[in-house]
Amino acid sequence: MAHIRWGILGAAKFAAQHMGPALHAAEGGSLAALATRDPGKADPFRAIAPDLAVHSDYDALLNDPAIDAVYIPLPNSMHVDWTLKALQAGKHVLTEKPVAMKADEIDSLIAARDAAGKLAAEAYMIVFHPQWQHTRDLVFSGQIGQLRHVEGMFCFNNADEPGNIRNQADLGGGAMRDIGVYVIGSTRFVAGCEPQQVSARIRWESGFDVFTDISARFPGFTYSACVSTRLNPYQTMTFHGDAGSVQLTAPFNGPVFGDAAVILRRAGQPDSVARFNGARQYDLQVAAFNRSALTGAAYPCPLEFSRGTQAMMDAAFADAVALD
Known part of the structure; x- marks a missing residue:
């Protein structure tokens, strides 16, 4: 059965404690790669996914053909740029909240999402x-x-x-x-x-x-x-x-x-x-994302909703x- 192979940009503590386990456990996907400049920070992620591929920079992960989707837990000011780069690299993208710093920045994400034909969303789990x-x-x-x-x-x-x-x-x-x-x-x-x-x-x-x-x-x-x-x-x-x-x-x-x-x-x-x-x-958030990415079904929390917030x-x- 097809599934989503996830990569994470940055070894954020929140990603190690919460989203990394969810990416690996949720139905329809698995954690496959991490990008970090500090190899030592990969250890908690290897405990989740022993076969984890570790890239030394973000672009290398985005260029990895084995990765289908990217989770972005970077600082807020970096969210828009790296979401756009991930979409341009042909990846589905789940970006931590807030996905942007201003509402009109989300318009560019919506346009890039539609142009790429990929799923992009804010990680708004509640x-x-x-x-x-x-x-x-x-x-x-x-x-x-x-x-x-x-x-x-x-x-x-x-x-x-x-x-x-x-x-x-x-x-x-x-x-x-x-x-x-x-x-x-x-x-x-x-x-x-x-x-x-x-x-x-x-x-x-x-x-x-x-x-x-x-x-x-x-x-x-x-x-x-x-x-x-x-x-x-x-x-x-x-x-x-x-x-x-x-x-x-x-x-x-x-x-x-x-x-x-x-x-x-x-x-x-x-x-x-x-x-x-x-x-x-x-887990429920990631499973829903995986389903939408795999089937094309509407995602329950699209960028249009995030724009309103x-x-x-x-x-x-x-x-x-x-x-x-």
């Missing part, structure tokens, strides 16, 4: 998690009545890691680009619509945001969320309706953060709790008020 599909079903089926307000929060504290790429403005660091995609994209996924007005309050540090408070108005409901890389770890999303609410207790990386539960609350009724701790969202982030940055 839409493949059953807790988010369940949440969307609850909202769309009217279980909470009319959706009126969405609130969310996603925080962690990496203040003691000055070398982290998330703390480097020139590499596209900051809270919004790293985790704002989650509180924004998840709302768009569940509600199925785009914001009409967006504003933000931002605390800046050395040219990147470390706290961003986002407000927005969507058709029929309001929105409020904040992200931070300077607060104690915390994450939650709640969708409030006029007849009930849905809360996700570990919406973005459960059960690592905690119990991946979806709680439906309605007046006069006991809470209904659905738990999804067994779901492996990275980036457009909302762009709007928040454009209308931001600086906090002391």
